[in-house]
Amino acid sequence: MRSGRILFCVFLIFVAAAAIYMALEWPFKAALFPLSVSIPLLILAGIQLLQLIAGKQEIIESAAVDLEFSSEVPPEIERRRVITAFSWIAGFILTVYLIGFPLTVPLFVCFYLRFESGVGALPTIAATAITWAMFYGLFQKLVHLQFEEGMLQAWLGL
């Protein structure tokens, strides 16, 4: 966890340094605001990094006003599930890119429910059909959202 915290600080320092480097090339008006936020960001992330390297313990007082992940699951399982969840999300986006939204929606719901959630075949088919009907009726027919066609359709000229 400590190395992760250090890496996150390094990431912030890198972002701030890159922003300063790029902003130096711009006209004064364009550079002023990015410079005036990235310089203090660099300093604050630097201070945080030094504190972490010096081994100062996180003080309970400094808990953020924000969500905290549950810690009931063993770290090994947690890591595996996080990777699985992000893989599904990345897979969803990749499928949208390849075959477009309208085809991805039923496919994603069907595959997720069947293979990730272990739902039976019939309920999966029913949920997929209902989701597709709602997606089609609401987003395509009622709201008239325009969805880009997938790259596969474009390549195949469909």
Added chain:
Amino acid sequence: MFDAFIEGLFLVLQWKAFSLMLVGMGLGFCVGLLPGIGGAATLALMIPFVFKMQPAEAFAFLLGMHAVAATTGDITSVLFGVPGEAISAATVVDGHPMAKNGEAGRALGAALMSSLVGALIGAVALALAIPIVRPLVLAFGSPELFMLAVIGISCITSLSGAGARGQIKGFAMGLFGLLVSTIGQERQSGSLRFDMGMMYLWDGLDFVPVLVGVFAIPEIIDLTVRGTSIAGERPAEKLSSGVMEGIKDTFRHFWLVFRCSVVGVFVGILPGAGGGVAQWMAYAHAVQGAKDAADRERFGKGDVRGVLGPGAANNSKEGGELIPTVAFGVPGSGAMAILLSAFLIMGLSPGPDMLTKHLPITFSMVWTLVIANIIAVLLCLTVLDQLAKVTNVRGGLIIPFVLLLVFVGSYTANGQITDLIVTLIFGVLSYFMVLFGWPRPPFVLGFVLGKVIETYFFISVARYGFTWLRQPMVVALIILMLFVIAYPYIQQRRQRAQRISNA
């Protein structure tokens, strides 16, 4: 004046106007639940339908829809951690943890009742302020709007963890948010910044893909990791009592709800200040109200006050935004700009006529806000029991549908696959922020306010040089900003002194 007030009520209660308001409310209910398709987008879609309507009917239809969309946006925020509207993101911070603690009914009851109180206060403000609002709006030029946005940013002190390290992390995240807001074309010189050669970034990053990624993705990951329902292994809440508890909470903390509603009205009145500012300022104000460090620790973990404040501000700002729109034809937000086009379609010109010749129509808007919100909240309360049961359904069954909501919502921003990639990038980033204890609210505040701050700063300097810093209203706002920054420290010192005297 009183006659016009009553005439306005009768205009809304005519069967055609009332029916159209109900139709608008139905649409608003649906789109409010869908992330990304906010009230403004729906107003734009519905504008073509108002051509054949009478003015009171058209405003009943449009405002009924807009008012309800703002209210139901809180439902997905609480149940799934997915902001129904980009501007209703602050409700997620405490609303969703309440759902995870098995208090979804209480959170929804509190969100809806505070929304109703906020909407009523906003409507009353609209009715009362129309004759006197002119000097207030005219007193707020670009320097004052700049300072108001800076005050919004200074709320970071309240949204960060206590102690020096908590503040360092909070300010760093606020600055990071400000830096992200600078992506795209700079408005003064036209230079492109951090565009990485991508045309998508020329306009900067849209709120919806970023905010949906920041708030929804970590919640989805957490739900996957836990492998349980949203409410976990906790026994199902007795929903009706939970909802009632939320309603009672609104009145237990009525003074907080009232103050946050006033914040919403005030920010709404000022054109260009942005709706998101109102919610975050109200949230920060609720955190500032914590009695001590232990009380403050409860925020972000499921404190009902963190739901009441943003809920009230979110709806009261609707009335506030209508004030400059009706009185001067100066829209307070994107949605109001679209509503302004409805005025023109109806052959009405906003301004003095709306306060004299067309005063009954102006009051019909007030009544629409009141009636639509009351009906919406009553309807929502009847179905809340069913809605809140979702938190006891196994996560694996909900996740694909929540992901669809997230990504379809994100896609509506620009209609490009890049929107989805932006959501994923900020989702990953936000996951690590939560994992390593870097607070997300300051990041969001910086991101939302960055453009406002930069734009008004340059306009102020171009118009006044640096003499604007000496303007009385600016000086007053600087003092207020210093107070907002110093308040958590003053509070800590006072509590320490109290502890010592008690010992």
